[in-house]
Amino acid sequence: NSTHLPFSRLTPLSTRNAEPGTWKLDPMPRLKQHLPLLAILLLGLILRLIRLDLQPLWWDEGYTVWFTGHSLPAMVRLTAADIPPPLYYALLHLWTQTLGLGPIPLRLFSVLTGVLAIPLAYLLGRDLRDHFTGLIAAALVAINPLAIFYSQEIRMYGLATTFALA
Numbered sequence: 001n002s003t004h005l006p007f008s009r010l011t012p013l014s015t016r017n018a019e020p021g022t023w024k025l026d027p028m029p030r031l032k033q034h035l036p037l038l039a040i041l042l043l044g045l046i047l048r049l050i051r052l053d054l055q056p057l058w059w060d061e062g063y064t065v066w067f068t069g070h071s072l073p074a075m076v077r078l079t080a081a082d083i084p085p086p087l088y089y090a091l092l093h094l095w096t097q098t099l100g101l102g103p104i105p106l107r108l109f110s111v112l113t114g115v116l117a118i119p120l121a122y123l124l125g126r127d128l129r130d131h132f133t134g135l136i137a138a139a140l141v142a143i144n145p146l147a148i149f150y151s152q153e154i155r156m157y158g159l160a161t162t163f164a165l166a
Contacts, residue, residue: 040122041115041142045111053107060153068096092154111158117141125138
């Protein structure tokens with residue numbers, strides 16, 4: 001396949017002037033190749049931001065906020081009795097130091113972790129087969145209703161998905 005050869009991105013400066021020495025490296029093929037992935041990422045982000053403030057915090061989310069409000073040493077001690085390990089709570093604690101403890105800032109952390117799963121799905125599909133398969137994998141994660149739902153929860157599910165794909 002000639003697309004993998006380094007000289008395959010060489011193009012003449014103009015179609016009228018294709019003499020030797022007028023060739024240059026064209027950066028557009030790489031950008032054109034990644035535009036679909038960027039569009040899928042944008043779609044995934046938009047779908048995760050829509051109606052982010054629709055529901056009030058529910059019991060498990062309140063439990064997460066309670067853990068997040070503690071110091072890191074206290075959090076480790078308290079989460080010893082909880083099922084999920086303290087990493088999500090610790091990361092969210094650091095996140096709230098900047099953005100605060102409101103429902104939207106807290107849910108934005110889960111949105112971020114959910115959006116990070118999209119390019120990881122692309123890389124997995126690309127590595128298993130090819131670029132097109134990677135795009136299909138990324139699109140499926142971007143529009144998957146459960147992935148969107150869990151990306152809007154103040155729980156560790158989006159981060160767990162991202163780690164599973166990494």
